[in-house]
Amino acid sequence: MHSPSTALSVNLNKVALVRNTRHLGIPSVTRAATLCLEAGANGITVHPRPDARHIRASDVVELAQLLQDWPDREFNVEGNPFHNLMDCVSDLRARGLPVHQVTFVPDSEGQFTSDHGWSFPQDTQRLAPLVAQARALGLRVSLFMDAEPQAMEAAKSVGADRVELYTEPYAAAWGGAAQAVQLQRFARAAQAAQAVGLGVNAGHDLNRDNLAAFAQQVPSVLEVSIGHALIADALELGYSATIAAYLRCLGR
Template identity: 70%
Template sequence: MTQPSSPSSRPARATALSVNVNKVALVRNTRHLGIPSVTRAAELCLQAGAQGITVHPRPDERHIRPQDVFDLATLMKTWPDREYNIEGNPSQNLMDFIRQLAAQGMPPQQVTFVPDSEDQFTSDHGWSFPHDAERLRPLVAECKALGVRVSLFMDPVPAQMAAACAVGADRVELYTEPYAAAWGTPQQAAELARYRAAAQAALDAGLLVNAGHDLNRDNLAAFVREVPGLHEVSIGHALIADALEMGYAATVQAYLACIAEGCQPGQSA
């Protein structure tokens, strides 16, 4: 196994890039040969400068499988300056992974709670408060007791951010598909304004701000530039699609360049 490179040289205030490797697993699962390797893909992305790896294991194992979750946790132990983020619905299989990894001394740095159903095609909405508060509160508390940071997948609704903080979350991940869908249309500016307002509300509530879903090389820089306090973006589908043409290293570097283009001197980490 290739040894980790030196700690990332990104500026302290830069938005971090976490690469979602689900789609690598999706291709692998079409055969029984073990290729492409999910752990090798993650390693190449880390070598290229990605600050984290994300997976979203679903109960039907359509892409990431249970063994991948543990193999990646083992890999991430050799990259102590990078972060492992596991996404999913805490009412399904997610909590079992967190508990088992914590018991093995390999808890992820972050868990992202996503309110998707077992047969949902892809994540398409965030949590809603006060409706989801009571069931989330004890699960958030359990993760934090295990030493795992909690981020909640949220629509860009400013009024919801204080409630997300009230259940104990450390961060929110803003669901960015509406922004991506509006890119290049007359609605683009209005959508960006919604995300600016939601991010500022989150910051005002004491939360850190992540974002993800359909971000790509076209729309990423503008989002980083306009959304205050953007701590991390999680990108999978577009990044892995680009990697099929450009390779993992060049693709990660291209996304990091988009982030650098969007970063402003006063942006918070």
């Protein structure tokens, strides 16, 4: 059964990536955000990396300024808290700009894309003070996690509010014999997280084909963050029709 409360957050990294190939300022990241929000997206996600290969520090500020006009929507800034993430969100807070959630992702500086979650107990001691720092800024903290039920209690113990389940293994299994097995795996991980008091987000390679089944069978997902596939769809369909299609996948 669809969870009617599953929010759609649009990751705008790929819009910035195209923009950065020229010096013309197009396509506009803030214009893309506006069109997505007007079409009903519940939030905006960005992942500013240290090399600024797509989202730049100035984009983060401009998007936060834009979201001041959308008080019912959320701004999720994700990244590695040992790189540039904490400086980025601390700057927004110092400016009095909205940022609602930070998603801690354990990627290396040159990594092509996020491809694994945090490991416990290995990461416990170094994560805990950064989670506390983010929460002291008034931010919700989500940890990017593999769908391992046994790790959820440790994620809760470091002070996280939510986990974001790394859904690439499900996406890779879509349409094959392992699809049902992966859905069951993610459902168990979500249930384990919720049992210890964690909210559940999800993201990575979710698309118009595989999202509906995920939303139907993984219980009470609070937010999905979708970038690459959604922006690719928007190149063909436009932002408004694309957002509408993803909201339909979420039962809305």
